[in-house]
Structure formats: C-alpha cells, structure tokens
Amino acid sequence: MVRTETKSKLHLFMAAYFTMHMCISCQYGYMPLFFESHGMDSMQIGILMGVGPLISILGQYTWANMADKCSSINKVLLCVISVAALTIVPYFVFTGFPVYLATIILYNFFVSAANPLYDTMCLYYASQNHYAFGHMRMLGSLGYLLTMIVSGILVAYYVGAIFVIQAVAFALFLFFLSRLPKIKMPKLKKAAFNPMVMLKKPSVALIAAVLLVLYFGYGLNTAFFSTYLVTELGAPSYFISIGAVLSIAIEVVYFTFFDRLVERFPFKALFAIAASLSAIRWLICCSTRDTGVLMLSFAFEGITSVGPIYLSIYYFKRVAPPEGKTSAQSLVHIITSGCGKCLGSLIGPHLTAALGGNLQTTYAVLCVSVTAAVVLFILLPVKFQQQDNSTAGVVIE
Numbered sequence: 001m002v003r004t005e006t007k008s009k010l011h012l013f014m015a016a017y018f019t020m021h022m023c024i025s026c027q028y029g030y031m032p033l034f035f036e037s038h039g040m041d042s043m044q045i046g047i048l049m050g051v052g053p054l055i056s057i058l059g060q061y062t063w064a065n066m067a068d069k070c071s072s073i074n075k076v077l078l079c080v081i082s083v084a085a086l087t088i089v090p091y092f093v094f095t096g097f098p099v100y101l102a103t104i105i106l107y108n109f110f111v112s113a114a115n116p117l118y119d120t121m122c123l124y125y126a127s128q129n130h131y132a133f134g135h136m137r138m139l140g141s142l143g144y145l146l147t148m149i150v151s152g153i154l155v156a157y158y159v160g161a162i163f164v165i166q167a168v169a170f171a172l173f174l175f176f177l178s179r180l181p182k183i184k185m186p187k188l189k190k191a192a193f194n195p196m197v198m199l200k201k202p203s204v205a206l207i208a209a210v211l212l213v214l215y216f217g218y219g220l221n222t223a224f225f226s227t228y229l230v231t232e233l234g235a236p237s238y239f240i241s242i243g244a245v246l247s248i249a250i251e252v253v254y255f256t257f258f259d260r261l262v263e264r265f266p267f268k269a270l271f272a273i274a275a276s277l278s279a280i281r282w283l284i285c286c287s288t289r290d291t292g293v294l295m296l297s298f299a300f301e302g303i304t305s306v307g308p309i310y311l312s313i314y315y316f317k318r319v320a321p322p323e324g325k326t327s328a329q330s331l332v333h334i335i336t337s338g339c340g341k342c343l344g345s346l347i348g349p350h351l352t353a354a355l356g357g358n359l360q361t362t363y364a365v366l367c368v369s370v371t372a373a374v375v376l377f378i379l380l381p382v383k384f385q386q387q388d389n390s391t392a393g394v395v396i397e
Helices: 002-026 031-037 042-070 073-086 089-093 097-111 114-129 133-154 161-178 195-200 202-232 238-264 267-287 291-296 298-304 307-319 322-354 359-379
Strands: none
Touching (some): 031 042, 042 073, 042 202, 073 097, 089 097, 114 133, 114 307, 114 322, 133 161, 133 238, 202 322, 238 307, 267 298, 267 307, 267 359, 298 307, 322 359
C-alpha cells in the first residue's frame, strides 16, 4: 500500500513537471512573432524580450528567500503561479508596447520562481525516495516538446493561440501542484541566506562566468532567431517546432542518463562538454543561411540549454549550507535566465548593429566567446569538491 502511494506521488511530480514546462514553453519560441505581428520593431522586441530576464533576477531572489523564510516551498510556488496565470488576460484585451511591457514585467517577476522552486522540491523528493531526478525532469522536456509542436502548427493560423494553450497548462499545473506532498525546509535561526555569498567560492564563480557567456548568446538567440528564421530567411513557422522536436529528443536522452553521468564522471569534464556544444551551435549559425541546416542545429540546443543549468544546480545544491538550498539553486537561474538572457536580448540588437547588422557575424562572435570561456574553465586549476548535505533538515509530508 505504501509503495503504491509513493508511486502515485511520483506520477504527480512527473505530471506537474510536464504541465509546468507546457506553461513556460508557450512564451519561449513564439513571443517575438507575436510582437512582430502587432507592429513592434526589432528594438522594441529586444526590450520586451530582455526586460523579462532582468525582472526575473529580482523575482527569483525574492521568492527563493521567501521559500527559505516560510519553510513551505509548496505555498510559495502556488502563490506565484496563480498570479503568473492571471497575466495572460491582457494579451487578449489590450495592445501596444506599454501594455506588453507592464505585462511581461509582472509575469516574469512571478513565473521566474517556478523552475528553481519546483526543481528544489523534486530534488529533495527524488533524494529521499531514491528516484532518479533525471527521469522526473525528463517529463518536463516532453511537456515542452508537445507544446512547441502544437504551438508551431497553430501560430501559422492564429499567433494568439499560444496564450490559450498556456491558460490550459497553468490550470493543470495548479491542479497537480495542489495535490503534491508538502516540502518543508529547515527553519531559519538567522536572516535569510544571501546566495551571492556563494560566488566567493572559486568553483562557483568560475561556473557563473561560463554560464553568463553562454546565456548571453542564448538570450540573443531566444529574442531574434525565430524572426530571423521565419521573416528574413523565409522558413515556415513550423520549422521552429520541428527544431524543438530534435532539441527535446536529445534533452530526453540527456536526462535519462543524467544521474549516472554525474555519479561516474568528473563534474568539470561534463560541464565543459555541455558548454562546448553551444560553441558548435553558434558556429553552425554563423556559417550558413540554409534553413534546413539551421533547423537541425536545434539538436545541439537540447544539451546547451539544459546541460550547464542542471549540472550547475546539481553542484550548487551540494556546496550550499542547509538553510540556503533554495536560494543557492536560484542563483543558477539568476545568472542564466536573469543576467545572461537579459543582456543578450537588450544588448544583442546593438551588438548586431555595430557588427554591420549581420546576425551571422554576431553568432561568430558568440562562438569565439563561448570557446574562450570554456578553454579558461578547463585550464584554471580549481577543485570541484562535492559534499552531499543536500537533504539536511528537509521534511516531506
């Protein structure tokens, strides 16, 4: 009976991962097309796509500290997702740059907490019940895949369809989240843990530097690749969803073997390989305008988008003190989804303009930058020690 109940809870965690990534993916690949269809120019699109990651820095830091203070991750996550779901409404009612800007700011302040908070819940549950975290997270990739495929087909007819799908996904995620076991963090006896303290560790600082370079390129790519592929190169919009199929297929394989990889191979080697694949992706993007080849390059994105993040989360989780696990893991998302993607979206258009307006030249610069960061990461003599105190003081009810 206990075994059946535990298995049922595991399925709930997986279903919640599936629907959470449905929520997130809706606004990932197709928002630039939505903004372009409503008359936004490239600079406005850059601002709209860049302000979200900027606000997410504040949002992740705020809600991670809130989760550490109140001890119940479930309650905090339920609140932030409920508010994020309501921000879909303005897209159906209003138009114009100021409205979109305000909506994106509000949405990202709340939804940015979803990934780090839910990752924390799943990591603790997987650790206590001896489940492979990679297998749980894999369902998130499948949810992302399904949504990208459906969205890619529907946006050709009605670009606002992404918000209809997102509304359904939010409702499902909130339903599953309300039925999950309660994850309680250790009670703090002092002020909330400041995750920036983690950057004093040489290994964490080195990882953060590589992540920042990687996600600068990722932010620029998120903001402009879909319009570049569809508007400038003339590819059909469903090419983005086909590319996502390739990306997620690789991502699913990665998460299938994730737990075995981190147990059997040195962290530094795994992280360097995952980061190097980004350089290969940018090399392909700067070398050709063939839409078929560019679509195939999405296969690399399956590792480059999630590999460095989840390897970093895995490492940060082991070197952070028990009272600051949630905050420390949020640091990864602050660096990537916050600083890196924000800089890529906001500075990317100006960088491209300074390089003659050629996006291929920008990709070449990104390729060189990522390669240099990875080489420095490999050469610098920093020890990567892992101490597994990850579940100290955590209670699962």
